[in-house]
Each structure stands twice: as C-alpha cells, then as structure tokens.
Amino acid sequence: MTAAGPAAGPTAGRTAGGTAGTAGTATGPAAGVAGGASDASERAASRLVAGLPPTPAVWCSGLRKRYGRRSAVDDVSLEVGRGEVVGLLGPNGAGKTTVIKMLLGLVHPDAGEVMLLGRPATDPASRARVGYLPELFRYQPWLSATEVLALHVRLAGAAVTAREQLDCLELVGLAGRAGDRVGGFSKGMQQRLGLAVALVARPELVVLDEPTSALDPVGRVDVRDIVLELTSRDVAVLLNSHLIGEVERVCDRVVILDRGRVAASGTLAELLGQRQLRLQLTDLSPAAEARLAATGAVERAGDWFTVALAAEDLGTAAPDLVRDLVTMGARVHAVEPARISLEERLLGILRAEPEARPGDDRGDDARDGPEDGPDDGPGGAR
Amino acid sequence: MTTARTVLTMAALTLREASRRRVLLAVAVLTLALLGLSWWGFSRLAAESDSGGLTSGEARLAASVVLNIVMFGFSLIAALGTAFLAGPTLSGETESGISLAVLARPIRRSAVLLGKWLGLVVFGTGFVVLAGLAQCLVVWATVDYWPPQPAAALALLAAQTIVLLTLAVLLSTVVSPMASGVVAVGLFGATWVAGVVGGIGAALGNDGVARVGVVSRMLLPTDGLWRGAMHGFQDSTLVAGLGSGFDGHPFLSQAPPTITYLVWVAVWVAMVWGLAAASFVRKDL
Numbered sequence: 001m002t003a004a005g006p007a008a009g010p011t012a013g014r015t016a017g018g019t020a021g022t023a024g025t026a027t028g029p030a031a032g033v034a035g036g037a038s039d040a041s042e043r044a045a046s047r048l049v050a051g052l053p054p055t056p057a058v059w060c061s062g063l064r065k066r067y068g069r070r071s072a073v074d075d076v077s078l079e080v081g082r083g084e085v086v087g088l089l090g091p092n093g094a095g096k097t098t099v100i101k102m103l104l105g106l107v108h109p110d111a112g113e114v115m116l117l118g119r120p121a122t123d124p125a126s127r128a129r130v131g132y133l134p135e136l137f138r139y140q141p142w143l144s145a146t147e148v149l150a151l152h153v154r155l156a157g158a159a160v161t162a163r164e165q166l167d168c169l170e171l172v173g174l175a176g177r178a179g180d181r182v183g184g185f186s187k188g189m190q191q192r193l194g195l196a197v198a199l200v201a202r203p204e205l206v207v208l209d210e211p212t213s214a215l216d217p218v219g220r221v222d223v224r225d226i227v228l229e230l231t232s233r234d235v236a237v238l239l240n241s242h243l244i245g246e247v248e249r250v251c252d253r254v255v256i257l258d259r260g261r262v263a264a265s266g267t268l269a270e271l272l273g274q275r276q277l278r279l280q281l282t283d284l285s286p287a288a289e290a291r292l293a294a295t296g297a298v299e300r301a302g303d304w305f306t307v308a309l310a311a312e313d314l315g316t317a318a319p320d321l322v323r324d325l326v327t328m329g330a331r332v333h334a335v336e337p338a339r340i341s342l343e344e345r346l347l348g349i350l351r352a353e354p355e356a357r358p359g360d361d362r363g364d365d366a367r368d369g370p371e372d373g374p375d376d377g378p379g380g381a382r
Numbered sequence: 383m384t385t386a387r388t389v390l391t392m393a394a395l396t397l398r399e400a401s402r403r404r405v406l407l408a409v410a411v412l413t414l415a416l417l418g419l420s421w422w423g424f425s426r427l428a429a430e431s432d433s434g435g436l437t438s439g440e441a442r443l444a445a446s447v448v449l450n451i452v453m454f455g456f457s458l459i460a461a462l463g464t465a466f467l468a469g470p471t472l473s474g475e476t477e478s479g480i481s482l483a484v485l486a487r488p489i490r491r492s493a494v495l496l497g498k499w500l501g502l503v504v505f506g507t508g509f510v511v512l513a514g515l516a517q518c519l520v521v522w523a524t525v526d527y528w529p530p531q532p533a534a535a536l537a538l539l540a541a542q543t544i545v546l547l548t549l550a551v552l553l554s555t556v557v558s559p560m561a562s563g564v565v566a567v568g569l570f571g572a573t574w575v576a577g578v579v580g581g582i583g584a585a586l587g588n589d590g591v592a593r594v595g596v597v598s599r600m601l602l603p604t605d606g607l608w609r610g611a612m613h614g615f616q617d618s619t620l621v622a623g624l625g626s627g628f629d630g631h632p633f634l635s636q637a638p639p640t641i642t643y644l645v646w647v648a649v650w651v652a653m654v655w656g657l658a659a660a661s662f663v664r665k666d667l
Contacts, residue, residue, distance in 0.1 A: 104486045106667040124488045125384075132486040136479030140395075142402035154391050155487040157384055197483055207486075 054082050055118030057205040057236030063102055063112035065095075065260075072098045073109070074260040080205070083234035085227060087241065087251035089346055095260035096240045097135050100209050103238075104132055117204055128156060131198035135209040135240070137191050141183030145174055145193055148182060149200050156201035165200055172196045173222065187214035195223065205236045212243060224250055248342045256349055264349045271345055275309045277318050280333040281325065288328040295321050303333070388489045392497020393504065396471055400505050409463055413456070413513045417520055420452045424524035431525070445527040446616035447634060449517070453539065453615060456513045457608060460543040464506040465566035468550035469559030471498055472662070477559065482667055492659045495551070499655065502547045507540035514539055518615075527617070535614025538639065541647060542607040546570055548651050549602065552658035555665065573598045577605035581636075603647045610639035 058080040065073040073095040080086045088096045101107035103114055105121055114121035117129055139148045149165045169178050172192040177185070182193065191214045198206050208227070212220040220243070227237055227250045241247050247254060248268065255265040264271065277295075280303050281288075292298050295317060296308035309317050322332055400406050427448065431441035472495075475481040485491060514536045522528045529535060546566060553562035580595010599606035612635035 101482075101667065106482060106485060108664065108666060124490055126488070127486060128488040130486065130488075132483060134479060134482040134486075136482060138479040139483065140399070140480060142399055151391070151395065152483070152487065155388065155484065155489055157387070157488065194483065 055115065056081050057084070057117055058086075058103060058238060059115040060099075060103060060121075061113050063099060063114070064110045065098055065102060065107065066110055072260050073102065076112075076257065076260070076262055078255050078262065078265070080236050080238050082204070082236055083231055084253065085231050085237040085239060085251045087239050087247035087254045088257065089241075089244065089247060089254055090257035090263070091350060094257040096257050097209055098260075099257065100207055100238070100240060104130065104207065128158075129202070129204040131201060131203035131206040133191070133194040133198040133206075133208045133211050135213070137194035137214075139182045139190060139193055139197070141181065144179050144181055145169055145185075145196075146178045148193060149196060152197050153201055158201040160200060160202065168196045168200045169193075171199070171226065173219075188216060188219060191215055192219065195226065199226070199230075203235060205238070206230060207238045209240045210242065211239070212241065212246065220246065244341075244343045244346060254342070256346060258350050268342070272342060276338040277307045277309055277321070278334075278336040278338055279305045279307065279322075279325075281305055282331045282333065284330050285328055288325050288330040291321070291324050291328060306338075384488070385490060385493045388493040389497040389500060392494050393501035396467075396498050396501025397505060399471060400467060400501075405463060405467060406505075409459060409509055412459055413509070413516075416452065416455055416459075417513070417516055420448070420517060421520050421524060423448060424521055428525045441525060442527060442617050445521060445525045449521050449527070449529070449615050450612045450634070452517055453514060453535075453611065454608070456510060456517065457539055457542055457611075459513075460506050460510045460539075461546045461570050461604070462563075462567055463509065464502050464543060464547035465550040465570070466563040467505070468498075468502055468547055468566070469554045469562040471502070472551060472554040472559075473557065473562060474554075474559040476665070476667060485667065491663045491665075495555075495659050495662050499548065499551055499658075502551070503544055506543035506547050510539045510543050511536050529615040530618060531614035534638075535611045538607045538611035538614065541644075542604050542611065545603050545607065545647065545651060548654045548658070552654050552661070555658050555661040569602055570604050573602045573605045574608070577609065599643075600646070603643075603650055606639060606643060607647065609635045610643075613638045 056079045058078070060079075061077045063073050063076040064071075076095070076099055078086070078099075088099070090096050098107055102109045102112070103116065103121065104127065105124070116126040119126035121127075140151070143151065146162075146165065146169070149168060150162075153160045153165065166175065166178060169175050172195045174189065174192050174196060177189065182190065185193065191211065195208075195211060198208065208223075212223050215223065224246060227239065230237055231250075231252075237250075239247065239251060251268065253265065253267050254271055256263045282303055284292075292305060292307055296310060298308075299306040307321070318335070318337060322335055325332055424445065427436075427441060427444055430436050431438065436444065475484075485494065515532070518529055518532050549569065550562055550566040553565050556562075557565070576598035577595045580592050580598065583589070583591025583594060595605070599609075616634060
C-alpha cells in the first residue's frame with residue numbers, strides 16, 4: 001500500500017465491510033423464510049469473508065479539513081495494516097495531529113472516509129480496540145494513576161483485571177506511583193501514564209502522537225521497546241514523531257505530510273532506497289563517463305563523483321561499476337558507499353514540495369493550523 | 383447498555399471531581415455557616431416575639447420573609463456552585479486536553495454530556511434539598527414555623543438549579559470555562575432583578591414594566607421557579623391578608639407556578655440540553 005490511497009487499501013477496507021454487511025442482511029430475512037438456503041448462503045458468505053485479507057487497522061481516503069480559509073488537511077489517504085508500524089512525519093502545522101484526530105473522531109472531516117479495524121469511524125464502536133496517546137496529554141489531576149486506568153478500561157468496555165492494569169503501569173515505569181494523584185506528576189510521568197492509558201484496554205491499534213516529547217533518553221528507549229513489543233503481538237501502531245531516528249528505528253513505513261498533503265510515502269527501503277556511491281577518479285575516458293552515467297545520476301566535484309544507485313540494487317552495482325571503470329582505463333583512488341538518511345530524504349522532499357507546486361497559493365497559512373495550539377502545549381517540545 | 387454505562391461512569395466521575403476538588407467541602411462549610419447564622423437570627427426573632435415586641439402574626443410573617451431570604455442564599459450557592467463546576471468539567475477539559483483521551487474511547491459524546499449533566503444535577507439538587515430541609519428544621523425548632531408546602535418548594539428550588547446548570551452546560555460547550563460561569567450567574571442575577579422589576583410593575587398596575595418580569599421568566603425560568611418555591615415556603619394566608627402594599631415584594635410570592643409554566647420549564651431544559659448536545663457533538667477538539 002501507499003499513502004496515496006492505492007487500490008489495495010480501499011478495496012480491502014470496503015470489500016470487507018461491504019461483505020460483512022451483505023452477509024448480515026442475507027442471514028436476517030432469509031432465516032425465517034428458507035432456513036436451508038439461508039444456512040447455505042451464510043456458509044458461502046463466511047467462506048468468502050474468511051478468504052479475504054484482514055481489514056487494515058486504519059484506512060482513510062480523501063480526508064479534507066479547512067479552518068475558515070485555511071486548508072489544514074487536503075486529500076490525505078493512508079493505511080496502516082494489522083501489526084504494521086507507520087510513522088507520520090512532517091513539519092509543524094503539516095496537519096499530522098489533525099489527521100490523527102480525524103481518524104479518531106475528535107475532529108470532523110469536511111470530506112473523506114475513515115475505517116478503523118474494519119468499521120466506519122463514524123461508529124464509536126470502531127474505537128473499542130484503539131489506544132490513543134494525544135500530543136496534548138492531560139489526565140484528571142484529581143484521580144490517581146490507577147483510577148485513570150480504571151476509568152479508561154470502563155469507558156472502553158474491556159474486561160481488564162486490576163492486576164493487568166497494574167502491570168500496564170509497571171510497563172511504563174509508574175508502578176511505584178500507582179496510588180498517587182496525577183496532579184502531582186511531572187510532564188514525563190504524565191506522558192508515561194498516557195502511554196499506559198493507550199495500552200491498557202488490549203488495543204489492536206495504538207495511535208501515538210509525539211509519545212516521547214516529554215521523556216528523557218531512557219524513556220524514549222522504553223517507548224521504542226514498547227512499540228516493538230506491540231508489533232510482535234500484531235498490534236498496529238501509527239506513530240507521529242519529530243524524532244526521525246525514532247521513526248527510522250521502529251517504523252515499517254513512513255508517510256510524510258506537508259501543508260496538509262501527503263508529500264511522500266512508502267517503506268523505509270523505498271524512501272531511503274536511493275543509495276549512493278562516491279568515487280575519486282582520474283584519467284576518465286568518455287566511455288568511462290558514459291558508464292558512470294548509465295549507472296545513475298552523477299554529480300561531480302573535481303575528481304570526486306557521486307553516483308546514485310538504483311533502489312533495487314542487490315549489491316552488485318558497485319563492484320561491477322568499479323570493475324568496468326578499471327577496464328576502461330580509469331584510475332580509481334577511492335570508493336565510498338553512502339546511504340541517504342531519512343532526515344536528508346525528509347528535508348529533500350519538503351524542500352522540493354514548494355517548487356513542485358508553484359500554483360499553490362496557500363502560502364504558510366496551512367502551517368499555522370489549529371494543531372499548532374496543542375503543539376505548544378505541555379507535550380509540545382519539538 | 384454501553385451508553386448507560388458511559389452516562390453513569392461520567393456522572394460518578396463528575397461527583398468525584400466535585401468531591402476531590404473540595405467543592406463539596408466548601409459548599410458544606412458555607413451551608414453550615416449560613417444555617418448557624420440563621421439559627422441565631424431566628425432565635426432572636428423568637429426572643430423578640432416572646433418578649434412581646436412582635437405579635438404572633440408579625441412573627442410568622444417575619445419568619446416567612448427571612449426563610450425566603452435564607453433560601454435565596456442557598457439557591458445562590460447552588461447556582462454559583464453548579465455554574466462554576468459546569469465550566470471546568472466541560473470546556474475546561476476540552477481546553478486542557480483531558481477530553482481527548484476520553485472521547486477517543488468507544489463512547490458517544492452525547493452520553494458523556496448526559497453523564498456530566500446528571501452528575502451536576504445530583505450535586506446541585508442534592509445540595510438544595512439537604513440544605514433547604516435543614517433550614518426548614520432550624521426555623522421549626524426556633525420559631526415553631528413549618529412551611530405549608532416544603533416538598534413542592536424544595537422541588538422547585540431543585541428545578542431552578544437544574545435550569546441554571548443546564549444553561550451553564552450549554553455555555554461551556556461554546557465559550558471558555560470562566561466565561562460560561564460568569565455569563566450563567568450574570569443571567570441568573572439579571573433574571574432575578576427583572577423579576578423584581580416586573581413585580582413592582584404589576585403592583586403599580588403598569589403592564590409594560592410587569593411584562594419585563596414575565597418575558598424574563600420565560601427566557602430563563604430561574605426566577606419563575608424561585609418565586610414558586612417562595613410561595614411554598616411562606617405562610618400564604620398571612621401574605622394574602624397583607625394588602626397591595628406588599629405586592630412586588632422581592633421575598634414574598636403572590637402565586638404558585640402554573641402547570642403550563644412547569645411544562646414550559648421541562649421543555650426549556652430539554653431544548654437547552656439538546657442545543658448543548660448538538661454543539662458538543664459537532665465540536666472539533
């Protein structure tokens with residue numbers, strides 16, 4: 001899948017939802033009329049549904065949101081598969097938090113559709129197995145950490161024992177403060193509590209909006225370990241973070257938003273696949289230059305040549321190139337493999353965006369969307 | 383089933399908030415102080431009556447008026463308490479971000495609103511009924527006066543509290559917590575003043591001025607309910623014999639509320655709650 005709303009995403013979401021609905025209607029009325037036929041059709045429908053791939057944890061298409069004249073989110077489509085970790089990246093005001101809030105029904109989209117765990121997001125029950133850590137994390141200060149978790153378990157309608165709730169607090173390092181009032185917690189502790197709240201009701205999808213903004217380095221490592229542990233249990237994670245290294249370490253795929261639009265998306269291999277080779281060459285013949293150009297885009301600085309390698313390279317391009325160059329009489333002084341970092345890729349995409357859309361008259365307004373409020377909140381350290 | 387659980391959970395949470403934030407404690411201390419002062423005041427009234435300074439009729443009239451004044455004090459405490467609780471519990475939580483994690487749960491916003499409203503109703507009406515009943519007992523013990531219709535009067539006071547807190551809930555879905563409390567209490571006061579002005583207009587036979595009270599009681603029924611409650615607390619036979627000089631008295635009521643008016647109050651509460659729910663459901667957080 002890609003973030004631009006590919007065929008696989010909508011098809012999977014719609015087909016599963018539609019089929020389930022069809023199965024339901026077929027069973028109801030038919031049951032009283034012709035039991036045998038009904039059973040047969042029910043079995044057929046069950047087989048059909050069983051043969052389908054699982055519905056994505058998140059599927060959304062064509063999300064749009066305007067605040068007055070400002071467009072905060074413009075035609076965003078994305079998908080998070082079951083057990084997949086997807087990172088949401090982009091500059092301040094890119095619309096990341098607004099997209100997340102629209103997925104969770106906290107902000108009403110002007111247009112677009114959202115499916116959560118196979119159900120339309122307009123149905124609150126679609127959030128039964130969803131855990132959410134908001135960017136602006138605040139919990140009832142007059143409650144204790146244990147009471148906050150108990151409240152969320154009750155609201156989620158989940159059967160989670162007190163022991164399991166305590167285990168959840170222990171997981172985020174708050175076991176020793178379980179009975180303390182949240183009002184006395186530091187920002188970091190409140191964010192840890194928020195993580196526990198997101199995890200407590202046995203979620204199948206966890207949405208983490210800047211989960212480490214108030215955490216120390218140890219806390220960040222803890223969060224990374226928790227995310228990796230979630231994926232091992234096939235829990236899907238949508239992670240919005242400014243810490244690119246964090247995203248690079250844990251995410252299977254990345255969606256980059258800029259000015260409310262999807263600027264790029266794909267797996268890390270797809271996004272970072274543009275590996276490079278730096279070579280110091282002399283005595284370069286025209287044939288050798290042509291060989292270089294045939295490999296990929298070439299940049300030259302004196303004797304140094306930087307060649308972009310294809311993403312699908314299996315590791316043979318570099319030795320083959322060096323062998324051919326030597327055969328063609330070039331003197332090879334140095335060969336340095338290089339790989340573009342996610343940060344460089346992100347910056348490259350974001351810088352290229354305005355040039356790619358010269359007719360875009362929204363200017364910087366979109367960067368100042370309402371999500372900037374929460375951005376500046378307690379969890380707003382960016 | 384899920385909605386009922388959400389409503390009850392949110393109602394219990396609202397009451398727990400009132401308790402943990404020491405609103406209950408503050409209200410209890412204020413109430414005890416008011417009860418103590420009124421005990422002393424009514425004792426002095428009884429002493430004055432016993433020493434022959436007041437006739438029994440005058441003493442009963444004074445007891446009726448003072449009881450109404452104290453009850454007005456209680457209704458003011460309930461109004462302030464619920465109006466200033468409604469703001470933080472709704473718009474305050476939206477502003478601070480507390481509601482983000484809560485409303486991302488598989489629950490309907492209208493159920494959350496209903497739960498919070500219900501919690502406030504229990505808090506406000508519970509206070510009014512308990513404090514009002516205690517006050518009636520104080521008056522009975524000191525000057526041997528028992529209101530003619532205490533249950534109806536306390537129910538009307540409770541209804542007044544519900545009206546005001548419903549308005550505060552509506553306001554808290556559209557404006558800041560502080561503004562919602564201020565506006566609700568301001569409107570409560572303005573309606574009371576309009577009621578007094580209307581009463582004076584009626585006493586003077588000026589229909590235009592009297593209409594001020596009628597219109598204000600329709601727009602915000604707190605004053606109409608308050609006047610109905612006063613009627614239940616006061617000795618109506620004595621008030622009826624006072625003559626036109628006491629018409630328009632701010633702490634004496636001329637008539638109980640009509641059934642039509644009570645139906646209008648129920649419609650008003652349902653309508654304002656519906657507006658609050660519509661506003662809350664559509665709100666972008």
